[in-house]
Amino acid sequence: MRKILFLLLALPFCLSSCIEIIDDLSLNADGSGTFKYTINLSSSKVKINGILKLDSLNGKKVMKMPEIKAKINQFKTTLASQPGISNVKIDLNETEFLTKLSCDFADLTKLQDAIKNSIATLDAGIKSSNDFAFNWISWNGTKLERSIPDFSQKQIKDLKQEDMDLLKTGNYTLISRFAKTVEKCDNANASISKSRTAVMLKANAYTLTKNSKILENTIYLNQK
Secondary structure, eight states, rough: OOOHHHHHHHOOTTSSSOOOEEEEEOOOOOOOOOEEEEEOGGGHHHHHHHHOOOSTTTTOOOHHHHHHHHHHHHHHHHHHTTTEEEEEEEETTTTTEEEEEEEEEESHHHHHHHHHHHTTTTTTGGGGGGHHOOEEEEEEESSSOOOOOOOOOHHHHHHOOHHHHHHTTTTEEEEEESSSSSHHHHTTEEEOOSSSSSSEEEEEHHHHHHHHGGGGGGEEOOOO
């Protein structure tokens, strides 16, 4: 998934906007679960509406809303057809620029493969890239290892300072929910819920552009 899913759902102007992301994974005891990914650009809707009126930005074509919706629908259709994936929903609020993805999965391997294959329908060259080979999550029944979608370093280098400042007000929240209780996790910045069935990590969007590994985490569940 890494930067590809992020860029697809955040739309082509995401990196020049104040952004709030919630990456929410619920895992059942048998390895099945639900994946939810929410991108909120509502606090930058005035800026985004201005961008959408342009033909190009920084020498690149600006995608119009019909084209954006078509790509999202294509991604949704492909994802829904993948083995082990069900109940796929993608909601796009065109007024508030709020995008929500959710789906159920039979296991995490199927989830990763499904997302990769769905992305490949939008970008045929992705299968030969590092993004296609990259696995951002693994589960062995008692231990969950998670990382996050990466940001496009090239795009970041091209941003104006005012756009970089917008990222400083945004956040990325990573949530992992379990049927069993959590024993411990490796990331010292992680918060374990009072019930010990959920772990949350949160980081500033600007900080993530400098170090995408700060939300990497390994979570260990109790055996009993």
